[in-house]
Amino acid sequence: MSAVTRDTLMAYVDGGLPPAERTRVEAYLAETPEAAADIALMQRQTDAIRTLYGPVAAEPVPAHLSVDTLARKAEGARRRTWMNLAAALVLLAVGLGGGWMLRGQSDTPNIADRLIAEAVSAHTVFVAEKRHAVEVAGNDSEHLSSWLSNRLQTNLAMPDLSAQGLDFLGGRLLPAPEVPGGRAAQLMYEDASGARLTLYVTPSPGPNAPRYELANLGLDTALFWADNVISCTITAPYSAEKLQAIAHTVFAQLNPTMPAYES
Amino acid sequence: MVDVLHEIEAAVPALRRYARALTRDLDRADDLVQDCLERAIARRGLFRPKGPIRAWLFTILVNVHRNNLRGARRRGDMVDLEAIPEPSVPAPQPGHLALAELDRAIGALPLEQKEALLLVTLEGLPYAEAASILDIPLGTLMSRLGRARATLKTLTGAPSEPHLRTVK
Incomplete structure (x- = not known):
């Protein structure tokens, strides 16, 4: 007969032993008072825990925890998500169309217009998010800065736009097939009225890229700027004048090693 | 559905x-x-x-x-002040006081022990189901249960058995 271990005693209390084992443990308990005392203590613990919290299950369930209500709410939210997505696609089409109109002399949309379209679509998708607007919150700005800098393989500082009345919410990493490295960082800011501004930052698309472009997209304005190190598209529901003023601050801070921005 | x-x-x-x-x-x-x-x-x-x-x-x-x-x-x-265990005093009698003490003791358990203990005792779930909920092997579950029970015993001062005391 194998020994009766503490685990076996515990399993006895918790009802986890097959009948044959139970009989064996009961025989052991009859001749081992210390084990019997252990068992009694464990049983008292279980009883007391059930006395303490058991009655909660008999309380009436509050209305806001009704599965029916929650399921209906979820159905509504799903429909809204689809509508948001549809709206985003429309805006993306507008953005691409805008890019097409800005294409200038060349036949294919130039890299700046394609990056603006990417930036605007990312802007549209993520500014609508309340809870998951950013991947890394702005209060962890140092981590964000080093993380995004590593990923983009360029030195990236998080611009402080509080002088412009914009709070830094945070950032996320996005795919950007158009540029070397294939990655973009999106940084998000919010003003007192809840309007959101995003910076879409990528490594420089190359020496032949345009330096500067402004696109008016209905509600939003997008401003693109590139040098030999990075490109940045600012998108916000602001006028072109206001966006240009903000751009000065952004470009001066984004990459401290680069020369001052001139429009 | x-x-x-x-x-x-x-x-x-x-x-x-x-x-x-x-x-x-x-x-x-x-x-x-x-x-x-x-x-x-x-x-x-x-x-x-x-x-x-x-x-x-x-x-x-x-x-x-x-x-x-x-x-x-x-x-x-x-930190929930109540969750900080008070020095254990042997309960003079079983009853309300002992339950309040147990409540505090449970609050003071490490989370992983508390999760396991409550699934098995309060919810009465079989070991295998509790282990699968917590995504741990059976042996880990049992060792967490054992430690939880030992901690509760220390924190609540393991009251002496009131019913079986022999009178001489």
Whole structure:
């Protein structure tokens, strides 16, 4: 007969032993008072825990925890998500169309217009998010800065736009097939009225890229700027004048090693 | 789909009971249950009934609770004063006082021990189901249970057995 271990005693209390084992443990308990005392203590613990919290299950369930209500709410939210997505696609089409109109002399949309379209679509998708607007919150700005800098393989500082009345919410990493490295960082800011501004930052698309472009997209304005190190598209529901003023601050801070921005 | 909702509904009282014991706070417990239900409802299409739906719900609840605690730690949340155990004094008599002491002792248990202990004692779940909810091997579950019980014994001062005392 194998020994009766503490685990076996515990399993006895918790009802986890097959009948044959139970009989064996009961025989052991009859001749081992210390084990019997252990068992009694464990049983008292279980009883007391059930006395303490058991009655909660008999309380009436509050209305806001009704599965029916929650399921209906979820159905509504799903429909809204689809509508948001549809709206985003429309805006993306507008953005691409805008890019097409800005294409200038060349036949294919130039890299700046394609990056603006990417930036605007990312802007549209993520500014609508309340809870998951950013991947890394702005209060962890140092981590964000080093993380995004590593990923983009360029030195990236998080611009402080509080002088412009914009709070830094945070950032996320996005795919950007158009540029070397294939990655973009999106940084998000919010003003007192809840309007959101995003910076879409990528490594420089190359020496032949345009330096500067402004696109008016209905509600939003997008401003693109590139040098030999990075490109940045600012998108916000602001006028072109206001966006240009903000751009000065952004470009001066984004990459401290680069020369001052001139429009 | 409708059946899944019914099964979720049937589990709500048990989820509330478990959440209340985990958090020892009515509002936080019900917030936790609401989060858990919302997730379960949103993902019920993904649930493949290979086990009881109850186990799946408890797994979601445990994960949401752990996430909340992680968030709270990052924010440097306040510590529940009541959760700090007082020096144990042997209970003079079983009854209300001993229960309050036990409540505090449970609040002071490390989370992983508390999760395991409450699934087995309060919810009366078989070891195998509790282990699968917590995604740990059976042996790990039993060692957490053993440690939880030993800690409770220390913190509540293991009252002497009142009924079996021999009179000489």
